[in-house]
Amino acid sequence: MIDSFETDEDIVVVTEFVDKQLYALINSEGPMPEELVRQITCDLVSALFYLHSNRVLHRDLKPQNILIDALGKAKLCDFGFARHMGRGTMLLTSIKGTPLYMAPELIKESPYDHNADLWSLGCIVYELLVGVPPFKTSNFASQDCISFLQGLLQKDPRERLTWPDLIYHPFLKGDVLVQQDLAASLPPLTEPLSDSQQLFKETQRQILLDRQPRGSKLTKFVDYFKQKISLEEGNVKTVDGEPMQISPSTTPTPDNPANSNSQRVHTSKSREKKKSKSFEPKSQTEESESDEENQVQNYEWLDYLHRSMEEVFNHDLSCVFKPPLVKVATSPLLKRNFSPQVYNSVACLLILPFITEDRNSTRLKTLLESYAESNVVDLLVQGMWTLLAKKKSELDEFDLVKSKQLSSERLLAIENIILLLSYLVYKQPYPKVDIFLNQFCNAVKSRGSSFALVTRHLLTLSKRRPKIVSDILSIYNHIIRILPSQSLVVLEAVIGNSATKAKEKKQIDLGKFLDSPNAMLRLNTCVLIRYLTRKFGASPYKYWDDSIKQKLVRNAKEDTDLKANVAAGLAVEVIKKLELITSA
16 A cells, blocks of 8 residues: 545555456466466465464455566455454454355355365466466376465365465465464454364354344345335325325235345436446445454354244244333344344344234234334434444434445345335224324434434435335325424425525435336335425425426326326425416
């Protein structure tokens, strides 16, 4: 690294320019002479020795991440998946890397250590010699080279060639550059473990194996639940109060979830050519989401929550049937020292009964009463805040994690929390009492104006997570429809108040929502514009430019989704009435 500096939006790192990539070299040159392979290997072993002596795992060794400078020196790059192992961490479990170069223990989802990097090194050395990734072939390398590869490519990581024997192997002939920080406070990974350290490591391995998440069915059922909500709870009332049922043409099942977002707005050819690109940054590791001393606690909670989910799959709702047990299951939502996977698992546990039980089951009514008595809505709102706030900081304008820096794990947890919130606010466990909707409004009031900041922050995710934005708008629409006295909450979240900075007001562009390929987001945006215009007249309308009306008119004519098309037409009618009144 040559230099580094920060801008308002980014951290910039300046490094040397290296114009050759090992991957391109392999493609153009094919198999390389053994002496050249040995030189490159020595450079890579030198780099790995430096990393491992500082307890850093690269976790994504592959030719694409190795550069070759003008002098032929190999340089290791791209540390996006790198992980520092603290004093109490001997093994990792998160699956990172590229399958072609991934160690067998990662493929089997077993706990692993720095030896996983050495397997990847063996794959690269083999590919340099042969021209393709490892497979059985005839012997043409020297015995020292074969011995080196056999040592690195041992499937059992405990049998793999490792430090310190690696740097003394005859194939390398003492050409490895050994750099070690003598002032380092933690023992390097390049030194052999003592008997007590080895025992601790094996104990940790067994704990991690026993506590690995067992949620293989989870993704399928959560996807099904998302479709089920669209079918059962997606009612948006028209101006005349008649329900507008939002439902895809295909009824989903757990094994065949329908794709309700397949409908798009068909406009001009230029718009069809402009395809929205989904942006998913490289996810930060699960371990970086919580302090190392809390990792075991994370695994314990994941184990408990996944076992509880297995019970729910088997129609045993005892773990969430009574308020005290609900409070136990949701207690992580009140703390900041858990990984996003824990928050996501809490939301999924609370969601699952609505999938496994018949919709007319009396047990669901009892369950909803239990959720209401436990004030689950407030806990979910708190969990959403925790996921958005920077670690160990108060929740304010400067401490929210920037939208583009939110990892996929955080976004998934936030999406499922809001999914459950949007489901609950439409439910009435008690006759004529919108208990969950009232609890949501109380949660908003108790957090003051900063709640608007949080929701406005989430509304910037329309490209990465349109489902999040659509569900938030659905909740807001329901507030205006059922509790009109709370409509100011919605106005402040979408438009801002007199104290809102002009820069923040420009962040929420409803016009982008109307352009979204997500039909539900387009529909809920149209309904929100109509409700806000009817409720507040010109107050919100003055913040919208002419393009909003133009896009509404366009969608009313061209939106291929019937419900979104009708909603756009109704919004246009309300705006036209407002324009007639203001011009009179």
